[in-house]
Amino acid sequence: MEKTNFIDYIRIFCRSGHGGAGSKHFLRTKFNAMAGPDGGDGGRGGHIILRGNKNLWTLLHLRYYKNVLAENGEAGSGTNCTGRSGKDIYIDVPLGTIAKDEESGLQEVEILEDGQEVIWMYGGRGGLGNSNFATPTNQAPEHAQPGEPGTEGYKYLELKVLADVGLVGFPNAGKSTLLSVMTAAKPKIADYAFTTLTPQLGMVEYRDGKSFCIADLPGIIEGAAEGKGLGHRFLRHIERNSILLFLIPADSADHKKEFDILHKELEEYNPEMLQKDFVIAVSKSDMLDDELKEAIAKDLPTNVPHVFISSVTQQGLRELKDMLWASLNESQQS
Known part of the structure:
Protein backbone atom coordinates (compact mmCIF):
# COMPACT_ATOMS: atom_id res chain seq x y z
CA MET A 1 0.00 0.00 0.00
CA GLU A 2 2.83 2.40 0.88
CA LYS A 3 4.50 1.86 -2.48
CA THR A 4 1.36 2.50 -4.55
CA ASN A 5 0.15 5.52 -2.59
CA PHE A 6 3.29 7.62 -2.92
CA ILE A 7 3.54 8.90 -6.48
CA ASP A 8 6.31 11.44 -7.02
CA TYR A 9 6.69 11.35 -10.81
CA ILE A 10 4.04 11.37 -13.55
CA ARG A 11 3.87 12.00 -17.29
CA ILE A 12 0.81 13.73 -18.73
CA PHE A 13 -0.31 15.16 -22.06
CA CYS A 14 -1.36 18.81 -21.82
CA ARG A 15 -3.08 21.10 -24.29
CA SER A 16 -4.16 24.65 -23.59
CA GLY A 17 -7.25 26.02 -25.30
CA HIS A 18 -7.27 27.51 -28.81
CA GLY A 19 -8.36 31.11 -29.13
CA GLY A 20 -11.75 31.75 -30.73
CA ALA A 21 -11.92 33.25 -34.20
CA GLY A 22 -12.81 36.90 -34.66
CA SER A 23 -16.12 37.59 -36.37
CA LYS A 24 -16.54 39.04 -39.86
CA HIS A 25 -19.91 40.68 -39.56
CA PHE A 26 -21.67 43.80 -40.80
CA LEU A 27 -24.42 45.64 -39.00
CA ARG A 28 -27.71 45.88 -40.85
CA THR A 29 -30.56 47.95 -39.47
CA LYS A 30 -34.03 48.72 -40.67
CA PHE A 31 -32.96 52.06 -42.03
CA ASN A 32 -29.32 51.27 -42.89
CA ALA A 33 -28.52 47.99 -44.60
CA MET A 34 -24.80 48.81 -44.57
CA ALA A 35 -24.19 50.28 -41.12
CA GLY A 36 -20.61 49.08 -41.02
CA PRO A 37 -18.50 46.25 -39.55
CA ASP A 38 -19.38 45.04 -36.05
CA GLY A 39 -17.63 41.69 -35.79
CA GLY A 40 -16.59 40.91 -32.21
CA ASP A 41 -13.30 39.41 -31.02
CA GLY A 42 -12.83 35.73 -30.24
CA GLY A 43 -12.41 34.56 -26.66
CA ARG A 44 -9.11 33.49 -25.15
CA GLY A 45 -8.34 29.79 -24.91
CA GLY A 46 -8.21 28.27 -21.44
CA HIS A 47 -4.91 28.31 -19.50
CA ILE A 48 -3.48 25.34 -17.61
CA ILE A 49 -2.50 26.57 -14.16
CA LEU A 50 -0.52 24.83 -11.41
CA ARG A 51 -1.56 25.65 -7.86
CA GLY A 52 0.29 24.76 -4.64
CA ASN A 53 -1.70 22.85 -2.00
CA LYS A 54 -0.09 22.24 1.39
CA ASN A 55 -2.58 19.45 2.13
CA LEU A 56 -1.17 17.27 -0.65
CA TRP A 57 2.04 15.27 -0.22
CA THR A 58 1.95 13.08 -3.33
CA LEU A 59 0.92 13.21 -7.00
CA LEU A 60 -1.36 10.21 -6.52
CA HIS A 61 -4.51 12.20 -7.39
CA LEU A 62 -3.07 12.79 -10.89
CA ARG A 63 -2.10 9.17 -11.51
CA TYR A 64 -5.00 8.48 -13.88
CA TYR A 65 -5.37 12.06 -15.08
CA LYS A 66 -3.32 11.46 -18.24
CA ASN A 67 -4.82 14.06 -20.61
CA VAL A 68 -5.31 17.67 -19.53
CA LEU A 69 -7.26 19.50 -22.23
CA ALA A 70 -8.31 23.09 -21.62
CA GLU A 71 -11.43 24.53 -23.23
CA ASN A 72 -11.22 26.50 -26.47
CA GLY A 73 -12.37 30.11 -26.61
CA GLU A 74 -15.63 30.86 -28.40
CA ALA A 75 -15.75 32.77 -31.65
CA GLY A 76 -16.82 36.39 -31.69
CA SER A 77 -20.19 37.42 -33.07
CA GLY A 78 -22.03 40.43 -34.47
CA THR A 79 -22.83 43.65 -32.61
CA ASN A 80 -19.24 43.61 -31.31
CA CYS A 81 -19.92 40.65 -29.00
CA THR A 82 -16.70 39.08 -27.75
CA GLY A 83 -16.67 35.29 -27.52
CA ARG A 84 -16.50 33.63 -24.10
CA SER A 85 -12.99 32.69 -22.92
CA GLY A 86 -12.28 29.00 -22.40
CA LYS A 87 -12.35 27.78 -18.80
CA ASP A 88 -8.94 27.58 -17.16
CA ILE A 89 -7.85 24.24 -15.72
CA TYR A 90 -6.29 24.28 -12.25
CA ILE A 91 -4.02 21.41 -11.25
CA ASP A 92 -3.40 21.23 -7.50
CA VAL A 93 0.05 19.87 -6.64
CA PRO A 94 2.02 19.38 -3.41
CA LEU A 95 4.65 21.90 -2.41
CA GLY A 96 8.01 21.06 -3.91
CA THR A 97 6.60 20.08 -7.33
CA ILE A 98 8.46 21.03 -10.51
CA ALA A 99 7.10 20.80 -14.05
CA LYS A 100 9.26 19.90 -17.03
CA ASP A 101 8.78 19.64 -20.77
CA GLU A 102 9.48 16.15 -22.08
CA GLU A 103 10.96 17.21 -25.40
CA SER A 104 13.35 19.89 -24.14
CA GLY A 105 13.86 18.53 -20.61
CA LEU A 106 13.74 22.10 -19.31
CA GLN A 107 12.14 23.02 -16.00
CA GLU A 108 9.17 25.30 -16.63
CA VAL A 109 7.45 25.80 -13.27
CA GLU A 110 8.35 25.34 -9.61
CA ILE A 111 5.71 25.36 -6.85
CA LEU A 112 7.01 26.09 -3.35
CA GLU A 113 4.21 27.95 -1.53
CA ASP A 114 0.66 27.13 -0.54
CA GLY A 115 -1.82 28.89 -2.82
CA GLN A 116 0.89 29.83 -5.33
CA GLU A 117 -0.57 29.90 -8.85
CA VAL A 118 1.53 29.80 -11.99
CA ILE A 119 0.20 29.70 -15.54
CA TRP A 120 1.96 26.64 -16.91
CA MET A 121 0.56 26.67 -20.45
CA TYR A 122 -1.07 29.79 -21.88
CA GLY A 123 -4.25 29.55 -23.92
CA GLY A 124 -4.22 30.99 -27.44
CA ARG A 125 -5.32 34.60 -27.89
CA GLY A 126 -8.68 35.23 -29.50
CA GLY A 127 -8.71 36.66 -33.01
CA LEU A 128 -9.77 40.25 -33.68
CA GLY A 129 -13.12 40.87 -35.33
CA ASN A 130 -13.38 42.87 -38.53
CA SER A 131 -14.52 45.97 -36.64
CA ASN A 132 -10.88 46.40 -35.53
CA PHE A 133 -9.69 46.77 -39.13
CA ALA A 134 -11.98 49.55 -40.30
CA LYS A 160 10.91 16.82 -4.49
CA VAL A 161 10.02 16.61 -0.82
CA LEU A 162 10.23 19.87 1.13
CA ALA A 163 11.76 19.42 4.58
CA ASP A 164 14.24 21.30 6.76
CA VAL A 165 16.22 18.18 7.65
CA GLY A 166 16.76 15.06 5.57
CA LEU A 167 17.79 11.77 7.16
CA VAL A 168 20.56 10.13 5.14
CA GLY A 169 21.94 6.67 5.75
CA PHE A 170 22.24 3.10 4.60
CA PRO A 171 19.17 0.86 4.73
CA ASN A 172 18.29 -0.28 8.26
CA ALA A 173 20.39 2.45 9.91
CA GLY A 174 17.53 3.37 12.25
CA LYS A 175 16.13 6.39 10.37
CA SER A 176 12.47 5.35 10.64
CA THR A 177 12.83 4.59 14.34
CA LEU A 178 14.39 7.99 14.98
CA LEU A 179 11.59 9.73 13.05
CA SER A 180 8.92 7.89 15.05
CA VAL A 181 10.54 8.92 18.34
CA MET A 182 11.20 12.57 17.44
CA THR A 183 7.86 13.23 15.71
CA ALA A 184 4.27 12.02 15.58
CA ALA A 185 4.94 10.25 12.28
CA LYS A 186 4.41 6.50 12.15
CA PRO A 187 6.68 5.12 9.42
CA LYS A 188 6.90 1.42 8.68
CA ILE A 189 9.64 -0.13 10.83
CA ALA A 190 11.10 -3.63 10.47
CA ASP A 191 14.44 -5.37 10.83
CA TYR A 192 15.31 -5.64 7.16
CA ALA A 193 16.75 -3.36 4.49
CA PHE A 194 14.59 -0.95 2.47
CA THR A 195 11.73 -0.90 4.95
CA THR A 196 11.18 2.70 3.84
CA LEU A 197 10.35 2.84 0.14
CA THR A 198 8.95 6.38 0.12
CA PRO A 199 9.77 9.61 2.00
CA GLN A 200 8.07 10.09 5.36
CA LEU A 201 7.64 13.56 6.86
CA GLY A 202 7.27 14.55 10.50
CA MET A 203 7.28 17.75 12.54
CA VAL A 204 9.76 17.96 15.41
CA GLU A 205 8.53 20.04 18.33
CA TYR A 206 11.34 22.17 19.72
CA ARG A 207 11.04 24.77 22.47
CA ASP A 208 8.61 27.67 22.96
CA GLY A 209 6.23 26.35 20.30
CA LYS A 210 8.94 26.24 17.63
CA SER A 211 9.19 23.30 15.27
CA PHE A 212 10.94 22.07 12.14
CA CYS A 213 10.24 19.44 9.49
CA ILE A 214 12.31 16.29 9.16
CA ALA A 215 12.11 13.69 6.38
CA ASP A 216 12.95 10.00 6.62
CA LEU A 217 14.21 9.13 3.16
CA PRO A 218 14.83 5.71 1.58
CA GLY A 219 18.29 4.36 2.35
CA ILE A 220 21.25 4.94 0.08
CA ILE A 221 23.29 2.04 -1.22
CA GLU A 222 26.69 2.26 -2.86
CA GLY A 223 26.12 3.17 -6.50
CA ALA A 224 22.88 5.07 -5.87
CA ALA A 225 24.14 8.04 -7.91
CA GLU A 226 24.36 5.65 -10.90
CA GLY A 227 20.77 4.57 -10.38
CA LYS A 228 21.31 1.43 -8.30
CA GLY A 229 18.76 0.54 -5.65
CA LEU A 230 16.22 3.35 -5.41
CA GLY A 231 18.90 5.55 -6.98
CA HIS A 232 17.84 8.87 -8.45
CA ARG A 233 14.29 8.52 -7.17
CA PHE A 234 15.66 8.87 -3.64
CA LEU A 235 18.48 11.33 -4.23
CA ARG A 236 16.31 14.02 -5.81
CA HIS A 237 14.28 14.31 -2.60
CA ILE A 238 17.25 15.52 -0.58
CA GLU A 239 18.01 18.40 -2.94
CA ARG A 240 15.62 20.68 -1.03
CA ASN A 241 16.74 19.84 2.52
CA SER A 242 18.64 22.61 4.30
CA ILE A 243 20.48 20.13 6.54
CA LEU A 244 21.46 16.53 5.93
CA LEU A 245 21.54 14.36 9.04
CA PHE A 246 23.81 11.39 8.42
CA LEU A 247 22.71 8.44 10.53
CA ILE A 248 25.45 5.87 11.13
CA PRO A 249 24.69 2.91 13.41
CA ALA A 250 27.03 2.23 16.32
CA ASP A 251 27.45 -1.41 15.22
CA SER A 252 28.80 -0.39 11.80
CA ALA A 253 31.99 -2.21 10.81
CA ASP A 254 33.66 1.02 9.67
CA HIS A 255 32.03 4.35 10.60
CA LYS A 256 34.37 6.53 8.55
CA LYS A 257 33.99 4.37 5.43
CA GLU A 258 30.20 4.47 5.76
CA PHE A 259 30.20 8.27 5.93
CA ASP A 260 32.65 8.51 3.00
CA ILE A 261 30.41 6.31 0.81
CA LEU A 262 27.34 8.41 1.61
CA HIS A 263 29.31 11.60 0.98
CA LYS A 264 30.60 10.26 -2.35
CA GLU A 265 27.14 9.26 -3.60
CA LEU A 266 25.83 12.76 -2.90
CA GLU A 267 28.78 14.36 -4.67
CA GLU A 268 28.43 12.15 -7.75
CA TYR A 269 24.71 12.84 -8.01
CA ASN A 270 25.01 16.61 -7.56
CA PRO A 271 28.16 18.40 -6.30
CA GLU A 272 25.96 21.23 -4.96
CA MET A 273 24.77 18.82 -2.25
CA LEU A 274 28.10 19.33 -0.53
CA GLN A 275 27.21 22.98 0.11
CA LYS A 276 24.53 21.93 2.61
CA ASP A 277 25.10 21.69 6.36
CA PHE A 278 25.96 18.21 7.62
CA VAL A 279 25.35 16.66 11.03
CA ILE A 280 26.32 13.12 12.02
CA ALA A 281 24.28 11.11 14.50
CA VAL A 282 25.64 7.76 15.68
CA SER A 283 22.51 5.70 16.33
CA LYS A 284 22.04 2.69 18.65
CA SER A 285 24.59 4.25 21.03
CA ASP A 286 23.00 2.68 24.11
CA MET A 287 25.28 -0.30 23.41
CA LEU A 288 28.45 1.84 23.67
CA ASP A 289 30.53 2.77 26.68
CA ASP A 290 32.55 5.99 26.92
CA GLU A 291 35.71 4.36 25.62
CA LEU A 292 34.02 3.09 22.45
CA LYS A 293 32.35 6.46 21.88
CA GLU A 294 35.72 8.17 22.08
CA ALA A 295 37.21 5.71 19.59
CA ILE A 296 34.35 6.20 17.12
CA ALA A 297 34.53 9.99 17.49
CA LYS A 298 38.19 9.92 16.38
CA ASP A 299 37.16 8.22 13.13
CA LEU A 300 34.51 10.79 12.25
CA PRO A 301 35.30 13.95 10.19
CA THR A 302 36.49 16.78 12.40
CA ASN A 303 34.65 19.44 10.37
CA VAL A 304 31.20 17.85 10.82
CA PRO A 305 29.43 18.08 14.22
CA HIS A 306 28.38 14.73 15.66
CA VAL A 307 26.23 13.40 18.46
CA PHE A 308 25.67 9.93 19.94
CA ILE A 309 21.99 9.00 20.17
CA SER A 310 19.70 6.13 21.00
CA SER A 311 16.10 6.10 19.79
CA VAL A 312 15.26 3.34 22.28
CA THR A 313 16.53 5.11 25.42
CA GLN A 314 16.17 8.62 23.87
CA GLN A 315 19.79 9.30 24.78
CA GLY A 316 21.19 12.42 23.05
CA LEU A 317 17.92 13.40 21.34
CA ARG A 318 17.67 16.76 23.10
CA GLU A 319 21.27 17.52 22.13
CA LEU A 320 20.48 16.49 18.54
CA LYS A 321 17.47 18.83 18.39
CA ASP A 322 19.59 21.71 19.72
CA MET A 323 22.27 21.00 17.13
CA LEU A 324 19.77 20.87 14.25
CA TRP A 325 17.93 24.01 15.37
CA ALA A 326 21.17 25.98 15.68
CA SER A 327 22.30 24.82 12.25
CA LEU A 328 18.92 25.71 10.71
CA ASN A 329 19.10 29.24 12.08
CA GLU A 330 22.63 29.69 10.79
CA SER A 331 21.51 28.48 7.32
CA GLN A 332 18.59 30.92 7.21
CA GLN A 333 20.72 33.89 8.31
CA SER A 334 23.54 33.22 5.83
Whole structure:
Protein backbone atom coordinates (compact mmCIF):
# COMPACT_ATOMS: atom_id res chain seq x y z
CA MET A 1 0.00 0.00 0.00
CA GLU A 2 2.83 2.40 0.88
CA LYS A 3 4.50 1.86 -2.48
CA THR A 4 1.36 2.50 -4.55
CA ASN A 5 0.15 5.52 -2.59
CA PHE A 6 3.29 7.62 -2.92
CA ILE A 7 3.54 8.90 -6.48
CA ASP A 8 6.31 11.44 -7.02
CA TYR A 9 6.69 11.35 -10.81
CA ILE A 10 4.04 11.37 -13.55
CA ARG A 11 3.87 12.00 -17.29
CA ILE A 12 0.81 13.73 -18.73
CA PHE A 13 -0.31 15.16 -22.06
CA CYS A 14 -1.36 18.81 -21.82
CA ARG A 15 -3.08 21.10 -24.29
CA SER A 16 -4.16 24.65 -23.59
CA GLY A 17 -7.25 26.02 -25.30
CA HIS A 18 -7.27 27.51 -28.81
CA GLY A 19 -8.36 31.11 -29.13
CA GLY A 20 -11.75 31.75 -30.73
CA ALA A 21 -11.92 33.25 -34.20
CA GLY A 22 -12.81 36.90 -34.66
CA SER A 23 -16.12 37.59 -36.37
CA LYS A 24 -16.54 39.04 -39.86
CA HIS A 25 -19.91 40.68 -39.56
CA PHE A 26 -21.67 43.80 -40.80
CA LEU A 27 -24.42 45.64 -39.00
CA ARG A 28 -27.71 45.88 -40.85
CA THR A 29 -30.56 47.95 -39.47
CA LYS A 30 -34.03 48.72 -40.67
CA PHE A 31 -32.96 52.06 -42.03
CA ASN A 32 -29.32 51.27 -42.89
CA ALA A 33 -28.52 47.99 -44.60
CA MET A 34 -24.80 48.81 -44.57
CA ALA A 35 -24.19 50.28 -41.12
CA GLY A 36 -20.61 49.08 -41.02
CA PRO A 37 -18.50 46.25 -39.55
CA ASP A 38 -19.38 45.04 -36.05
CA GLY A 39 -17.63 41.69 -35.79
CA GLY A 40 -16.59 40.91 -32.21
CA ASP A 41 -13.30 39.41 -31.02
CA GLY A 42 -12.83 35.73 -30.24
CA GLY A 43 -12.41 34.56 -26.66
CA ARG A 44 -9.11 33.49 -25.15
CA GLY A 45 -8.34 29.79 -24.91
CA GLY A 46 -8.21 28.27 -21.44
CA HIS A 47 -4.91 28.31 -19.50
CA ILE A 48 -3.48 25.34 -17.61
CA ILE A 49 -2.50 26.57 -14.16
CA LEU A 50 -0.52 24.83 -11.41
CA ARG A 51 -1.56 25.65 -7.86
CA GLY A 52 0.29 24.76 -4.64
CA ASN A 53 -1.70 22.85 -2.00
CA LYS A 54 -0.09 22.24 1.39
CA ASN A 55 -2.58 19.45 2.13
CA LEU A 56 -1.17 17.27 -0.65
CA TRP A 57 2.04 15.27 -0.22
CA THR A 58 1.95 13.08 -3.33
CA LEU A 59 0.92 13.21 -7.00
CA LEU A 60 -1.36 10.21 -6.52
CA HIS A 61 -4.51 12.20 -7.39
CA LEU A 62 -3.07 12.79 -10.89
CA ARG A 63 -2.10 9.17 -11.51
CA TYR A 64 -5.00 8.48 -13.88
CA TYR A 65 -5.37 12.06 -15.08
CA LYS A 66 -3.32 11.46 -18.24
CA ASN A 67 -4.82 14.06 -20.61
CA VAL A 68 -5.31 17.67 -19.53
CA LEU A 69 -7.26 19.50 -22.23
CA ALA A 70 -8.31 23.09 -21.62
CA GLU A 71 -11.43 24.53 -23.23
CA ASN A 72 -11.22 26.50 -26.47
CA GLY A 73 -12.37 30.11 -26.61
CA GLU A 74 -15.63 30.86 -28.40
CA ALA A 75 -15.75 32.77 -31.65
CA GLY A 76 -16.82 36.39 -31.69
CA SER A 77 -20.19 37.42 -33.07
CA GLY A 78 -22.03 40.43 -34.47
CA THR A 79 -22.83 43.65 -32.61
CA ASN A 80 -19.24 43.61 -31.31
CA CYS A 81 -19.92 40.65 -29.00
CA THR A 82 -16.70 39.08 -27.75
CA GLY A 83 -16.67 35.29 -27.52
CA ARG A 84 -16.50 33.63 -24.10
CA SER A 85 -12.99 32.69 -22.92
CA GLY A 86 -12.28 29.00 -22.40
CA LYS A 87 -12.35 27.78 -18.80
CA ASP A 88 -8.94 27.58 -17.16
CA ILE A 89 -7.85 24.24 -15.72
CA TYR A 90 -6.29 24.28 -12.25
CA ILE A 91 -4.02 21.41 -11.25
CA ASP A 92 -3.40 21.23 -7.50
CA VAL A 93 0.05 19.87 -6.64
CA PRO A 94 2.02 19.38 -3.41
CA LEU A 95 4.65 21.90 -2.41
CA GLY A 96 8.01 21.06 -3.91
CA THR A 97 6.60 20.08 -7.33
CA ILE A 98 8.46 21.03 -10.51
CA ALA A 99 7.10 20.80 -14.05
CA LYS A 100 9.26 19.90 -17.03
CA ASP A 101 8.78 19.64 -20.77
CA GLU A 102 9.48 16.15 -22.08
CA GLU A 103 10.96 17.21 -25.40
CA SER A 104 13.35 19.89 -24.14
CA GLY A 105 13.86 18.53 -20.61
CA LEU A 106 13.74 22.10 -19.31
CA GLN A 107 12.14 23.02 -16.00
CA GLU A 108 9.17 25.30 -16.63
CA VAL A 109 7.45 25.80 -13.27
CA GLU A 110 8.35 25.34 -9.61
CA ILE A 111 5.71 25.36 -6.85
CA LEU A 112 7.01 26.09 -3.35
CA GLU A 113 4.21 27.95 -1.53
CA ASP A 114 0.66 27.13 -0.54
CA GLY A 115 -1.82 28.89 -2.82
CA GLN A 116 0.89 29.83 -5.33
CA GLU A 117 -0.57 29.90 -8.85
CA VAL A 118 1.53 29.80 -11.99
CA ILE A 119 0.20 29.70 -15.54
CA TRP A 120 1.96 26.64 -16.91
CA MET A 121 0.56 26.67 -20.45
CA TYR A 122 -1.07 29.79 -21.88
CA GLY A 123 -4.25 29.55 -23.92
CA GLY A 124 -4.22 30.99 -27.44
CA ARG A 125 -5.32 34.60 -27.89
CA GLY A 126 -8.68 35.23 -29.50
CA GLY A 127 -8.71 36.66 -33.01
CA LEU A 128 -9.77 40.25 -33.68
CA GLY A 129 -13.12 40.87 -35.33
CA ASN A 130 -13.38 42.87 -38.53
CA SER A 131 -14.52 45.97 -36.64
CA ASN A 132 -10.88 46.40 -35.53
CA PHE A 133 -9.69 46.77 -39.13
CA ALA A 134 -11.98 49.55 -40.30
CA THR A 135 -10.11 52.60 -41.63
CA PRO A 136 -11.16 55.76 -43.49
CA THR A 137 -10.05 54.13 -46.72
CA ASN A 138 -11.44 50.68 -45.92
CA GLN A 139 -14.71 51.15 -44.13
CA ALA A 140 -15.99 47.61 -44.80
CA PRO A 141 -13.10 45.25 -44.08
CA GLU A 142 -13.72 41.67 -45.09
CA HIS A 143 -10.95 40.43 -42.84
CA ALA A 144 -11.09 38.99 -39.29
CA GLN A 145 -8.32 37.15 -37.47
CA PRO A 146 -8.45 33.47 -36.65
CA GLY A 147 -7.72 32.58 -33.03
CA GLU A 148 -4.19 31.60 -32.05
CA PRO A 149 -3.67 27.90 -31.34
CA GLY A 150 -2.93 26.75 -27.81
CA THR A 151 0.20 24.83 -26.93
CA GLU A 152 0.43 21.11 -26.40
CA GLY A 153 2.92 18.43 -25.53
CA TYR A 154 3.90 15.76 -23.06
CA LYS A 155 4.96 17.09 -19.69
CA TYR A 156 6.45 15.73 -16.48
CA LEU A 157 5.46 16.61 -12.93
CA GLU A 158 8.11 15.69 -10.39
CA LEU A 159 7.89 16.01 -6.63
CA LYS A 160 10.91 16.82 -4.49
CA VAL A 161 10.02 16.61 -0.82
CA LEU A 162 10.23 19.87 1.13
CA ALA A 163 11.76 19.42 4.58
CA ASP A 164 14.24 21.30 6.76
CA VAL A 165 16.22 18.18 7.65
CA GLY A 166 16.76 15.06 5.57
CA LEU A 167 17.79 11.77 7.16
CA VAL A 168 20.56 10.13 5.14
CA GLY A 169 21.94 6.67 5.75
CA PHE A 170 22.24 3.10 4.60
CA PRO A 171 19.17 0.86 4.73
CA ASN A 172 18.29 -0.28 8.26
CA ALA A 173 20.39 2.45 9.91
CA GLY A 174 17.53 3.37 12.25
CA LYS A 175 16.13 6.39 10.37
CA SER A 176 12.47 5.35 10.64
CA THR A 177 12.83 4.59 14.34
CA LEU A 178 14.39 7.99 14.98
CA LEU A 179 11.59 9.73 13.05
CA SER A 180 8.92 7.89 15.05
CA VAL A 181 10.54 8.92 18.34
CA MET A 182 11.20 12.57 17.44
CA THR A 183 7.86 13.23 15.71
CA ALA A 184 4.27 12.02 15.58
CA ALA A 185 4.94 10.25 12.28
CA LYS A 186 4.41 6.50 12.15
CA PRO A 187 6.68 5.12 9.42
CA LYS A 188 6.90 1.42 8.68
CA ILE A 189 9.64 -0.13 10.83
CA ALA A 190 11.10 -3.63 10.47
CA ASP A 191 14.44 -5.37 10.83
CA TYR A 192 15.31 -5.64 7.16
CA ALA A 193 16.75 -3.36 4.49
CA PHE A 194 14.59 -0.95 2.47
CA THR A 195 11.73 -0.90 4.95
CA THR A 196 11.18 2.70 3.84
CA LEU A 197 10.35 2.84 0.14
CA THR A 198 8.95 6.38 0.12
CA PRO A 199 9.77 9.61 2.00
CA GLN A 200 8.07 10.09 5.36
CA LEU A 201 7.64 13.56 6.86
CA GLY A 202 7.27 14.55 10.50
CA MET A 203 7.28 17.75 12.54
CA VAL A 204 9.76 17.96 15.41
CA GLU A 205 8.53 20.04 18.33
CA TYR A 206 11.34 22.17 19.72
CA ARG A 207 11.04 24.77 22.47
CA ASP A 208 8.61 27.67 22.96
CA GLY A 209 6.23 26.35 20.30
CA LYS A 210 8.94 26.24 17.63
CA SER A 211 9.19 23.30 15.27
CA PHE A 212 10.94 22.07 12.14
CA CYS A 213 10.24 19.44 9.49
CA ILE A 214 12.31 16.29 9.16
CA ALA A 215 12.11 13.69 6.38
CA ASP A 216 12.95 10.00 6.62
CA LEU A 217 14.21 9.13 3.16
CA PRO A 218 14.83 5.71 1.58
CA GLY A 219 18.29 4.36 2.35
CA ILE A 220 21.25 4.94 0.08
CA ILE A 221 23.29 2.04 -1.22
CA GLU A 222 26.69 2.26 -2.86
CA GLY A 223 26.12 3.17 -6.50
CA ALA A 224 22.88 5.07 -5.87
CA ALA A 225 24.14 8.04 -7.91
CA GLU A 226 24.36 5.65 -10.90
CA GLY A 227 20.77 4.57 -10.38
CA LYS A 228 21.31 1.43 -8.30
CA GLY A 229 18.76 0.54 -5.65
CA LEU A 230 16.22 3.35 -5.41
CA GLY A 231 18.90 5.55 -6.98
CA HIS A 232 17.84 8.87 -8.45
CA ARG A 233 14.29 8.52 -7.17
CA PHE A 234 15.66 8.87 -3.64
CA LEU A 235 18.48 11.33 -4.23
CA ARG A 236 16.31 14.02 -5.81
CA HIS A 237 14.28 14.31 -2.60
CA ILE A 238 17.25 15.52 -0.58
CA GLU A 239 18.01 18.40 -2.94
CA ARG A 240 15.62 20.68 -1.03
CA ASN A 241 16.74 19.84 2.52
CA SER A 242 18.64 22.61 4.30
CA ILE A 243 20.48 20.13 6.54
CA LEU A 244 21.46 16.53 5.93
CA LEU A 245 21.54 14.36 9.04
CA PHE A 246 23.81 11.39 8.42
CA LEU A 247 22.71 8.44 10.53
CA ILE A 248 25.45 5.87 11.13
CA PRO A 249 24.69 2.91 13.41
CA ALA A 250 27.03 2.23 16.32
CA ASP A 251 27.45 -1.41 15.22
CA SER A 252 28.80 -0.39 11.80
CA ALA A 253 31.99 -2.21 10.81
CA ASP A 254 33.66 1.02 9.67
CA HIS A 255 32.03 4.35 10.60
CA LYS A 256 34.37 6.53 8.55
CA LYS A 257 33.99 4.37 5.43
CA GLU A 258 30.20 4.47 5.76
CA PHE A 259 30.20 8.27 5.93
CA ASP A 260 32.65 8.51 3.00
CA ILE A 261 30.41 6.31 0.81
CA LEU A 262 27.34 8.41 1.61
CA HIS A 263 29.31 11.60 0.98
CA LYS A 264 30.60 10.26 -2.35
CA GLU A 265 27.14 9.26 -3.60
CA LEU A 266 25.83 12.76 -2.90
CA GLU A 267 28.78 14.36 -4.67
CA GLU A 268 28.43 12.15 -7.75
CA TYR A 269 24.71 12.84 -8.01
CA ASN A 270 25.01 16.61 -7.56
CA PRO A 271 28.16 18.40 -6.30
CA GLU A 272 25.96 21.23 -4.96
CA MET A 273 24.77 18.82 -2.25
CA LEU A 274 28.10 19.33 -0.53
CA GLN A 275 27.21 22.98 0.11
CA LYS A 276 24.53 21.93 2.61
CA ASP A 277 25.10 21.69 6.36
CA PHE A 278 25.96 18.21 7.62
CA VAL A 279 25.35 16.66 11.03
CA ILE A 280 26.32 13.12 12.02
CA ALA A 281 24.28 11.11 14.50
CA VAL A 282 25.64 7.76 15.68
CA SER A 283 22.51 5.70 16.33
CA LYS A 284 22.04 2.69 18.65
CA SER A 285 24.59 4.25 21.03
CA ASP A 286 23.00 2.68 24.11
CA MET A 287 25.28 -0.30 23.41
CA LEU A 288 28.45 1.84 23.67
CA ASP A 289 30.53 2.77 26.68
CA ASP A 290 32.55 5.99 26.92
CA GLU A 291 35.71 4.36 25.62
CA LEU A 292 34.02 3.09 22.45
CA LYS A 293 32.35 6.46 21.88
CA GLU A 294 35.72 8.17 22.08
CA ALA A 295 37.21 5.71 19.59
CA ILE A 296 34.35 6.20 17.12
CA ALA A 297 34.53 9.99 17.49
CA LYS A 298 38.19 9.92 16.38
CA ASP A 299 37.16 8.22 13.13
CA LEU A 300 34.51 10.79 12.25
CA PRO A 301 35.30 13.95 10.19
CA THR A 302 36.49 16.78 12.40
CA ASN A 303 34.65 19.44 10.37
CA VAL A 304 31.20 17.85 10.82
CA PRO A 305 29.43 18.08 14.22
CA HIS A 306 28.38 14.73 15.66
CA VAL A 307 26.23 13.40 18.46
CA PHE A 308 25.67 9.93 19.94
CA ILE A 309 21.99 9.00 20.17
CA SER A 310 19.70 6.13 21.00
CA SER A 311 16.10 6.10 19.79
CA VAL A 312 15.26 3.34 22.28
CA THR A 313 16.53 5.11 25.42
CA GLN A 314 16.17 8.62 23.87
CA GLN A 315 19.79 9.30 24.78
CA GLY A 316 21.19 12.42 23.05
CA LEU A 317 17.92 13.40 21.34
CA ARG A 318 17.67 16.76 23.10
CA GLU A 319 21.27 17.52 22.13
CA LEU A 320 20.48 16.49 18.54
CA LYS A 321 17.47 18.83 18.39
CA ASP A 322 19.59 21.71 19.72
CA MET A 323 22.27 21.00 17.13
CA LEU A 324 19.77 20.87 14.25
CA TRP A 325 17.93 24.01 15.37
CA ALA A 326 21.17 25.98 15.68
CA SER A 327 22.30 24.82 12.25
CA LEU A 328 18.92 25.71 10.71
CA ASN A 329 19.10 29.24 12.08
CA GLU A 330 22.63 29.69 10.79
CA SER A 331 21.51 28.48 7.32
CA GLN A 332 18.59 30.92 7.21
CA GLN A 333 20.72 33.89 8.31
CA SER A 334 23.54 33.22 5.83
